[in-house]
Amino acid sequence: MTKQHQALLAQSLSGLLHPLLMPVYLAAVMLFMPAFAPMLPVKFRWLILGIVAYCFMLVPVLILFILTRMGKIKSIHLEERADRFLPLFLITISYIVGLRLMAAFHAPGTLVLLMRGVTMAILLVAIISVFWKISAHTTAIGGAFGITLLLSMMFNIDLTVEAIIMVLLGGILAWSRLYLNRHSISQVNYGFMLGFSAITISFLLHAWL
Numbered sequence: 001m002t003k004q005h006q007a008l009l010a011q012s013l014s015g016l017l018h019p020l021l022m023p024v025y026l027a028a029v030m031l032f033m034p035a036f037a038p039m040l041p042v043k044f045r046w047l048i049l050g051i052v053a054y055c056f057m058l059v060p061v062l063i064l065f066i067l068t069r070m071g072k073i074k075s076i077h078l079e080e081r082a083d084r085f086l087p088l089f090l091i092t093i094s095y096i097v098g099l100r101l102m103a104a105f106h107a108p109g110t111l112v113l114l115m116r117g118v119t120m121a122i123l124l125v126a127i128i129s130v131f132w133k134i135s136a137h138t139t140a141i142g143g144a145f146g147i148t149l150l151l152s153m154m155f156n157i158d159l160t161v162e163a164i165i166m167v168l169l170g171g172i173l174a175w176s177r178l179y180l181n182r183h184s185i186s187q188v189n190y191g192f193m194l195g196f197s198a199i200t201i202s203f204l205l206h207a208w209l
Contacts, residue, residue: 010176017173019140021054023118024049026147030111035107035157048107052115055098060091079182081133088126088136095119111155116146117202121195128194135191136182140171142195150203 002089027030031045042057064076064087073083102112121143128134145166172209174188 002123006179010179013107013173013176014182016136016179017141017169019122019136020057020060022140022144023115024053026114026118026144027052027056027111030108030114035155036110036151040108046190047105048102048111049102051098051107055094055101056115056118059094060087062089062099062117063090063094078136081129084129085126085131087169088122088129092119092123092126095122112205114150114199117146117199118143120202121198124194124198125191133183133187134194135174135177135188137177138170138174138188138191139195139198141173142192143199144195145170145192146196146199150199 027049031049042188067073067087068076073087074080078084099115121139125136125139146162147157148166170192177183177188
C-alpha cells in the first residue's frame, strides 16, 4: 500500500468514525435491534433517532461551521488545542438539549442513560483541552466499547464479538490519528480510557443514586 493510499485510508477512517457520528450509530443500534427495544413503534424509533441526529450531530456541525466563518476557530477539524474549548462547550449544550428532548419524548431509559455518558465525555474533553490536547476520536470509540460491555451486562446478551470489533476499531482509529499526525500516542490512549470511563461512571452513578 502506497503512502497516498495509507493517507486516504486514515482520512476515511477518521471520517467514518468521527465523534459526532458515534452517538447516531449508537442510537440506531439501540432503537432498531430487537434485543434492545422490541416493543417500540417504528415511527417512535425514527422520532428519537431524529432527535439524536439533530442535537448530537447536525447542530454541532452547524456550530463548527459558524465559529469557523466568524473566525473564532481556524478549522472545523479543531486541530489546534486553543480552538477546542468554545466549540466543544457549545456542543455539550446541544447534547444536553438533546437529552432533555429525549426525556420529554420518553425515549428508552437505557439510551438516555448512555447518552448522558456521551455528554459527560465531550464535556471532559472540552475541559481537558484547556490544558492538553486529547483525542476526541478515540474518546468516542472508547465510549462505544464501554457501551458494548454495559449493554451486554444490562440485557444479558453475548456481545463478545462486538466488543472485540470495538477494540480493533479503536486500534485502527488510533493508527489513523497518529498517521495523520493529529495526536501523540498518549493522547489517543488517554482518549480511549476517558471515553470508556465516562460511560462506565455515568452508569454507576445512575445505579447508586
